[in-house]
Amino acid sequence: MFVILVYDINIKRNKKVLKICRRYLNHVQKSVFEGVITEAKLNRLKDEIKTVICKEEDSVAIYEFETLKYSSKEVIGLNELGDNIL
Structure with missing residues (x-):
């Protein structure tokens, strides 16, 4: 399945959540992740x-x-990637 995950986390816990999400999904923007993931991995996440x-x-x-x-x-x-898209 394809998943989009967004979060608003207290700064004290932000780095921990960021590291967890990066293990499972692609980091798209500051607090936005997306990617294809199995149901089992999503449950672990x-x-x-x-x-x-x-x-x-x-x-x-x-x-x-x-x-x-x-x-x-x-x-x-x-x-x-830092490229300009129109």
């Missing part, structure tokens, strides 16, 4: 994040897509 965040202060949203058949992605500005 969620479990790891739950051990780090504070549910009263932090927020993590995960969007799951079974297929990308009817989707498209457009990047305006700099992409992750």
Whole structure:
């Protein structure tokens, strides 16, 4: 499945969550990750994040897509490689 993960984490825990997410997904922007992941790996990712965040202060949203058949992605500005995209 394809996943987009976005988070708003207290700065005290930000580095830990960043490292966890980088192990499973591609880092697209400051707090945005995306990529193809198995259900088992996604469950591990969620479990790891739950051990780090504070549910009263932090927020993590995960969007799951079974297929990308009817989707498209457009990047305006700099992409992750630093190239300008129109």
